[in-house]
Amino acid sequence: MQRIDIKTIKKKTLAVLSLVLVLFFSSCDDVVKLDLETGETRIVVDAEIIWKKGTSGNEQIIKVSKTAPYYDNKTPKVSGAKVKVTNSKGDVFTFNETEPGSYVCTNFVPVINMDYVLSVEAEGQTFTAAEKLISVTPIDRIEQKRVPDVAGDDLYEISFYFKDPADQVNFYLTDYKSSILRLPSYTLFDDELFNGNEIYPRFSDPDLKPGISLSIINRGISKNFYNYMRLILEISGGSPFSIPPENIRGNIVNTTNANNFAFGYFRLCEADTATYVVKENDNITYLVK
Incomplete structure (x- = not known):
């Protein structure tokens, strides 16, 4: 009676699967270029x-x-x-x-x-x-802390604080720039829930580590521009640089x-x-x- 070697079968199976995967991904090397309709130049x-x-x-x-x-x-x-x-x-x-x-x-x-x-x-x-x-009020302070992350290790979270004026309705656009970001990250918000109080937008990223520099630009913007940017960020997945x-x-x-x-x-x-x-x-x- 012939003896069945489980280890040999596993090796042969893995070899066959590897060959199939190589052939599959090799067949996917061709770039598919869609014939997209070109709109009017503006x-x-x-x-x-x-x-x-x-x-x-x-x-x-x-x-x-x-x-x-x-x-x-x-x-x-x-x-x-x-x-x-x-x-x-x-x-x-x-x-x-x-x-x-x-x-x-x-x-x-x-x-x-x-x-x-x-x-x-x-x-x-x-x-x-x-x-x-x-106008925009000045940034008073920046705070750093560690926050839990469901995906693994705790994240570094950076918050900046500023006082929102109580006598007007305000809208803000913040962008964050860092060597860990390919493009700036944008945050859009208003003072509906924070009017006259301290506001503290927060930023975190899995690649944000000690020694990494983070640049913050916080703008005061009009309501109309706020509505425009809200549509841009919603449709483009959070980046105004992608194609809506x-x-x-x-x-x-x-x-x-x-x-x-x-x-x-x-x-x-x-x-x-x-x-x-x-x-x-x-x-x-x-x-x-």
Whole structure:
């Protein structure tokens, strides 16, 4: 009677399975490129006037580009545009092209609660938008602690604290930047449940470890921009850099041809910034000067 060697059978079975898996994944090496429908090319205006506390805010940049097919690796830049911003006093701030698609102003004057109007003339079209410069209260302190994580080890959690004004409705947009993040991480919130109280947004990531630096930019934003960004983040899965499955229009209007609208949003924000390096200890409070 022949003796059945279980170990030999297991080895042969594993060898066959390995060969099948190699053949399967080898057959998946071909890149599948979908034949996607290309929409109408439109102007894109990236116009954020951001006044960081502790700076004059005189240097600002506005970028003008075009939409491109999904598989294109480069964003078409729009050169030769005329870009300016006018405040409610009639002061005109001209943005000059410093490189293809980038327009810079070096004498901008930011004033809290002042109204500003953007004008972009590009490729025979005129685009305009209007917004108010929104303030933000300073960051008071940053706290670090360890919090439980259902997936494994405890996470480092970083919170920054600031006092929300009680006499107004406020909206905020925060972005976090770090070497552990491929793109900035955004948080959008309002003061509906915290009006007049201390607000403390929190950030954590499995790769956030001692020695890692985290940069925080907290902006005061308008209600309209808050609603716009909420749609962007909901549809794009939390990243404004991914491609939304549908068109979301901002506040930029084409006064030459209303049907040929542009993408983007003209916004003016005061912002406070802070940089924090994660420490070894579990509970730390860092006062921001």
